[in-house]
Amino acid sequence: xxxxxxxxxxxxxxxxxxxxxxxxxxxxxxxxxxxxxxxxxxxxxxxxxxxxxxxxxxxxxxxxxxxxxxxxxxxxxxxxxxxxxxxxxxxxxxxxxxxxxxxxxxxxxxxxxxxxxxxxxxxxxxxxxxxxxxxxxxxxxxxxxxxxxxxxxxxxxxxxxxxxxxxxxxxxxxxxxxxxxxxxxxxxxxxxxxx
Numbered sequence: 001x002x003x004x005x006x007x008x009x010x011x012x013x014x015x016x017x018x019x020x021x022x023x024x025x026x027x028x029x030x031x032x033x034x035x036x037x038x039x040x041x042x043x044x045x046x047x048x049x050x051x052x053x054x055x056x057x058x059x060x061x062x063x064x065x066x067x068x069x070x071x072x073x074x075x076x077x078x079x080x081x082x083x084x085x086x087x088x089x090x091x092x093x094x095x096x097x098x099x100x101x102x103x104x105x106x107x108x109x110x111x112x113x114x115x116x117x118x119x120x121x122x123x124x125x126x127x128x129x130x131x132x133x134x135x136x137x138x139x140x141x142x143x144x145x146x147x148x149x150x151x152x153x154x155x156x157x158x159x160x161x162x163x164x165x166x167x168x169x170x171x172x173x174x175x176x177x178x179x180x181x182x183x184x185x186x187x188x189x190x191x192x193x194x195x
Contacts, residue, residue: 146177
């Protein structure tokens, strides 16, 4: 039924405390009906930012996930992936690379086009932002159709980096975006039903 929340399965090493943190994150997300167009149930993660506890849980859980993976770079997508990616990079002590919409980055860029559930767009990254062989985690607020994350993988490969995993706060599993990632590991904190 639309709007139902499923908490992510923490897997081996998961704990009640981890599940309680995921529940706090899930409870902090609001749904905006008919945005940005009729029929879309927009999962608004900006309300997580209004709840310092839920925001901290989000960054803490992602930090715990990636602390041992030898990550060189966190690459965050405009706009909300920037919000979660930058503090994650600080917590991990690694570089942060913003993936932005056209015209937002000064200097030379490389780009990739993508299609979402309601638009076609492009993301860009600075030339030279990644070094050959760097290990990258892509961060975005949500995976729906998978188009944005696929574009991020394309950009990282163009720059000579290696995407080791993608991380999102929310997944809309019925849109099957995970299937379009060609086997790229995806870590999600919260699953939600409904578009």
